[in-house]
Amino acid sequence: MTPKVAIVTYSMYGHIDALAVSIKAGIEEAGGKAVHYRVRETLPEGVLELMHAPPKPDLPLITPDELAKFDAFLLGIPARHGSMPAQWKAFWDSTGKLWQSGGLWGKYAGIFVSSGGLGGGQESTVISTLSTLVHHGIIYVPLGYKTSFAIQANVDIVRGGSPWGAGTFAGAGGSRKPNEQELELAKIQGSSFYLTIENVTF
Ligand SMILES: Cc1cc2nc3c(=O)[nH]c(=O)nc-3n(C[C@H](O)[C@H](O)[C@H](O)COP(=O)(O)O)c2cc1C
Structure with a gap:
């Protein structure tokens, strides 16, 4: 059966969501489909205004029950002090029932990031998100090098991402946009991820 894939993101300024578009294109190029969800905001409106956060994109909100309907996930996570933001943590902290029942056990996940x-x-x-995956019994799928060696070996261009997953740099003040290499790496992660799971029996 065709695996059901969800792309789940938290993105304050749109960098993660820009990578998500390429991740989705990669999944589709490999013959799959994915639904893009966003993680619920936890900051008050006033704080978001002070942080110059733009309005949220029109994406469905993920819930634990909704997540459990999928076989595999690509998680988009912007760095906060080198680990996941509170919005993502709040979501995972609401998955206690799934954790206890093993509702996500044996599903697959890849991770992409921004900083x-x-x-x-x-x-x-x-790496710090892996602890959450481990406790749920979710199988982590790295990007590795095989499908993106030329991009990852090129050190002449400033680029986010690593064998752990695609990535982009927002720059000081968040004004930098993902470049061609970062978007390509995200697309490759989408297709490689899908090719890894397409023949798994769920
Ligand atoms: C509270 C806070 C902590 C952050 N911590 C880091 C960090 O540890 N390292 C870093 O490079 N950027 C850090 N940033 C910058 C964010 O990672 C950056 O805004 C984000 O990756 C942009 O992605 P987005 O547009 O999808 O939200 C931080 C931003 C905030 C608001």
């Missing part, structure tokens, strides 16, 4: 800058914790954001 302000180089050394800002792209890899640590993925």
Whole structure:
């Protein structure tokens, strides 16, 4: 049966959501389909205004019950002090029933990230999220190098992402946009992820 894939993101300024578009294109290129959800905002309106956050995109909100309907997930996570933001943590903290029942056990997940800058914790954001996956029994699918060696080996261009997953840099003040290499890496992650899970029996 064709695996059901959800792309789930939290994105304050749109960088993660821009990568999500490429991730989805990659999944579709590989013959799959994905539904894009967003994680519920937890900050008050006034704080979001002070942070110059734009209005949220028109995406369905993820809930634990909705997540459990999918076989595999691609999780878009912007760095906060080198790990996941409180909005993502609040979502995972609401999955106690699924954790107890093993409702996500044996499903698959890949992770893509964004950070302000180089050394800002792209890899640590993925690695620290693995603890959540492990406790749920979710199988982590890395990007690796095989399908994106040329992009990852090129150190002449400033680029986010790593074998842990695609990534982009927002820059100081968030004004930088994902570049061609970052969007391509995200697309490759989408297609590689789908090709990894397409023959798994769920
Ligand atoms: C409270 C806070 C903590 C942050 N911590 C980090 C960090 O540890 N490293 C980093 O490079 N950027 C950090 N940033 C910048 C965000 O990672 C950046 O705004 C985000 O990746 C942009 O993605 P988005 O547009 O999808 O929200 C932080 C931003 C905020 C508001």
